[in-house]
Amino acid sequence: MRAGTALLDRPVSRVYVTELPNPGRYVSAGELVVSGLLWWRGPGDSEGFVAELVKAGAAALAASGADSDGIPEDLVEACTRHGIPLLEVPTDLSFSVVTERVVLALAAAAEGARKRLLSAATEDASVETLLERARAEIGLPCWVVPAGTPSDLVRRFVAAGGRSLEADDVSVRPVGGRHALPWLLAIGGPLTAAQAEIAEELAGLIGLARTRADEVRAVTDRVLEPLLAALDEGSDPHAALTATGLRGDLRVVVARTEGSEAARGILTELLPPGALVGPAGETTWALAEDDGEWPEDWPATATAALSTVEALLPCRRVLIGVSDRSPVSVLRGAKEVARYALAVATERPGTIEVVPGGEIGMHRLLLAGAPDDLRAALRRRVLGPLLSYDAEQGTDLVHTLRVFLECSGSPTRAARALHVHVNTLRYRIGRASELLGTDLTEFTEQLDVYLALSAGS
Template sequence: MRLCFPTSLMTTVKTLLGLPGLRLRPRAGSDLLDRPVTRIYVTELSDPGRYLSAGELVLSGLLWWREPGDAEPFVAALARSGAAALAASGADSGGIPDDVVDACVRHRIPLLEVPADLSFSVITEQVVLALAAASDSARKRLQAAADAPVETLLERASAELGLPCWVLSGFGRVVAGTSPLPSPGADVVRRYAAREPGSLTVVPVEGRHAVPWLVLVGGPLSTAQTELAEELAGLVGVTRARSPRPEAELPDEARVVALRTEGSEESEDVLRELLPDGLLLESAGDTAYAATTLRPSSTELSTVEPLLRAKRILCGVSDPGPRAEAWESARYALEVASRRRITVVAAGEVGAHELLLAGAPDGLRAALRRRVLGPLLDYDAEQHADLVHTVRVFLECSGSPTRAAKALHVHVNTLRYRIGRAGELLGADLTEFAGQLDVYLALRMEE
């Protein structure tokens, strides 16, 4: 029988020895009394291993013990599970057998002798009451730091839990922590979003912010520890909500980031969390702009996307430059990202013609494409040909018949004939730069 109870987060085996009226006496493991206790498990099984978990105080009347040697599998099971201690009454009132004491010494399990006249129900009742009061004290001590910074809250919680604590942004940024995070923050967020188990306990911080913060605790938690971690998450949420955003001071030639959250109006919150050093320039619905010294990556956005209401997050990033020019460059890069269905597009990595085309309305793009390519499109439709593709490959090969023929797996003379026929239909000389330029831009307008 297992009894879980609210536990003081610093409760140890030594704490139990000090409870009045129990008269527990250590028989082995006196140097191990600082082990934390999380719950009580009462058993008379000879091998309770599959039912045990770490931190349990195991109570037993030793009814399973018959002769020397019986203690070995029982105590070994306690050691494998990480049990905090064994509290036992004498077998058949004859005291605890030496076999049990020796096994506890070998396996480093604290052994507490329970007086023969004391029932396990009394032990359970007193322990539960005492530890419930201590657990309430732990929450009150944490609540007393409610007005403190996040760093102080984590220090208090870590002291109560006996475990390291962190606050992580939904982008994987460590907001604060009591020790170095054992794994990359982005990996922790991805596992949390995918509901994959991990070595850290994750408690979400509730609030109105689009990008969540997460409280992390370094290990599995008991029920009472989980309650304290949830209390910590609530206090962190309050602290986050009331914390003023620092005013950024950026040089005139900072880069501009344009961000769009398709399907929601979370862009401002996402951009502020993505760029903690950024200066918000404008926010309107699903699109926001900020000046920054940082450059976001597709990895950061893909990490947080599963946690948001937005169907997709797109981002355009300018090169550093004068504010007005950077703004326009970021805006056009955002449109390129939308048309390419790519998360992040940096203006410096996009051809000038793409940035110009990105600024053209869809109706104008369609009209220009039809005006330039109309005869070729009609011919392909009527003849079930593919001259449009041939022309595209030819131009992407810088107008080289040899390279284009190789890419299309045709003879170079066949390629020259097709390009000549396409030129006739278009009324353009596709071997000249001017003719190539108009047709190439028209081809790119469909993207």
């Protein structure tokens, strides 16, 4: 040791051999730089060389003085001044031997780290336990980011097609496994080759731990099945509800995906902890406690999360309906509200539609409870003459009437919405009144007609 004896605890990432006088652009942080000093011509040459090594973050310099009559004194002084360890390589020792020893040591360290992580995984270690072990092995902070978290890091991961990337001093690896919403393994810093190998192993092991946790949860969530059956059958749900362990007011959530069976995984990832999730036919249902801390913006948050990773979703569409906060006494009704909210989501054109029951009008919920045949009969009874007239004449008075009523019966607003003159609007509404045999300026008549219009939507 010629300099920096107190700095020997620095980690080494790899070996770099150079004879360039200005090697900075080729040196990476943590490297052991090995040089035969062929660049040295006289006193003063060492300052720039050492300064560039320090700027690049080199761990140490190993130099041989075989071609310079020993280690130059100005090199020792420069290394001491800049705080970088300087090791003298004996003249009879080949650089290939030095390089081989370092490479083998690094490989052994990486292999040992992988074995220790694998041992932890076989002991059914949790994700957090694996991350703690990895932080000790890699020497950098490690954390998991659900891909449904709207953030710049996640957006860059999605833009990269869900593949590994280096972004703003954070190294990202996709967590292994086939899941509806992917996870990211983030590591706080650029990785050496050995660290990158450990990171790949860690990403796979976290995926296995996640899969195990999902399997355990699927078994636990089976307690929801008797409750869903009781609600569908109209039997007393209290015993089944008690078995679930859920207490207080509840939210009912229902989801369906098109193109794959990803609904369960999506709800499991997006809903608050403690929610129960279970399939029932073509849909997946969930019950979550609402003790006043349920996020009222959950539909918007869920939509944002899913939209962020839309390109990586394993399905064509994600459709979700959410009930209002409901006591147990009206749980069956809450389930119907969620069911109808899902139907509304299905009618909408978006790839991701999350519909809260609170945004659906009372009249639509009441109509939703009527059988399809009854709704069709009511629509024909009230609107029959108007429907026939439109079919025969090629007009669209039904649409005009709907817009008129949705504008609270205001001819001015309705004309503006339809981009027609207000007198044209009044004529059309007058013609519709004649065909229906009703006075469309009366509130009760407007209500009957609007319900009939809604019965077909």
